[in-house]
Amino acid sequence: MSIDLSKLEKLAEGKTKIIYKNPDDVKTVFMVFKDDITAGDGVKHDIIEGKAVVDWQTNRDIFEYLNRQGVKTHYIESPQEKVSLVKKLDRKINLEVVTRRVAAGSILKWGNEEEGKRYDPPITQFHYKDDPLHDPMLDQTYVDYIIKAKSGTEYAKMVQMNEKVLIQLEKAFSRFDIQLIDMKLEYGIIEDDVYVIDEITGGSFRLWPYAHKNPHLNQPNVIKELNPEDRLDKDTYRMGGDLGMVQSKFGEIAKITAQFKNI
Ligand SMILES: Nc1ncnc2c1ncn2[C@@H]1O[C@H](COP(=O)(O)OP(=O)(O)OP(=O)(O)O)[C@@H](O)[C@H]1O
Ligand SMILES: [Mg+2]
Numbered sequence: 001m002s003i004d005l006s007k008l009e010k011l012a013e014g015k016t017k018i019i020y021k022n023p024d025d026v027k028t029v030f031m032v033f034k035d036d037i038t039a040g041d042g043v044k045h046d047i048i049e050g051k052a053v054v055d056w057q058t059n060r061d062i063f064e065y066l067n068r069q070g071v072k073t074h075y076i077e078s079p080q081e082k083v084s085l086v087k088k089l090d091r092k093i094n095l096e097v098v099t100r101r102v103a104a105g106s107i108l109k110w111g112n113e114e115e116g117k118r119y120d121p122p123i124t125q126f127h128y129k130d131d132p133l134h135d136p137m138l139d140q141t142y143v144d145y146i147i148k149a150k151s152g153t154e155y156a157k158m159v160q161m162n163e164k165v166l167i168q169l170e171k172a173f174s175r176f177d178i179q180l181i182d183m184k185l186e187y188g189i190i191e192d193d194v195y196v197i198d199e200i201t202g203g204s205f206r207l208w209p210y211a212h213k214n215p216h217l218n219q220p221n222v223i224k225e226l227n228p229e230d231r232l233d234k235d236t237y238r239m240g241g242d243l244g245m246v247q248s249k250f251g252e253i254a255k256i257t258a259q260f261k262n263i
Helices: 051-068 105-110 140-147 154-174 243-262
Strands: 010-013 017-021 028-033 036-039 044-047 075-080 083-087 095-102 118-128 178-190 193-197 205-209
Touching: 028 051, 051 075, 051 083, 051 154, 051 243, 095 154, 118 140, 118 154, 140 154, 154 178, 154 193, 154 243
Parallel strands: none
Antiparallel strands: 010 017, 017 028, 028 083, 036 044, 075 083, 095 118, 095 178, 178 193, 178 205
16 A cells, blocks of 8 residues: 555644544544654754654554553554554643653753662653743643543553553663663543553653663662663754764664564
């Protein structure tokens, strides 16, 4: 099957993806990846040729893995390069849900958190998706208010699902001697239930390789067990790495997630 995107109606276009109507099924939409990369709430922006294909592959392999683990996601299949078929959202929840296993990035600024501190159980934070406001963190009552929760269980479901995804992905990456540091997901309502939506790609998490074989990861701070300088994720771009380097790191992630089908 070949899908001619030029004949489809565009429903939405964001920074990294375009959503098209599926003429054959009102309950699904096509999600098409773009070569754009952004950081700093959209202030930093570049185009990396080939990034769309690599993101599409990573996204496909991660979502297929999560679907096999029984996580409720919008993902159905990837019928053609750069194109995924997903369940259409009934309602978007305008949140980024972050779960952290190891302290890195913005959490270091919020107190006396030392880089490499390990959180067990992992910790989860909710951020309001709004670039001009810099995605402020929200508390549960405000999250419930935003969702206009009918059943009142959406918040708890998102916490539980985010933790489950972190743990499943942490397990998968550990097979390749890589630690999942933290991760952000987005959610929406489909047929009155909470689903993981959007994309999971190199910009969705931090990934640091193990510093040596058999690292001792069950201790209060794991920084000496890991090698942040060899990070595979979008921090390479945020920190000003050249675009070729960014693309090669994203390619490394795609090679790893391609092997998730065997685990
Ligand atoms: N299952 C889905 N059904 C319909 N729309 C979806 C689905 N999953 C994601 N989208 C939408 O796809 C659009 C494009 O995504 P993209 O990530 O490029 O946007 P963005 O510029 O990053 O904006 P956002 O901050 O909303 O993510 C977004 O509006 C997102 O809500
Ligand atoms: Mg987005």
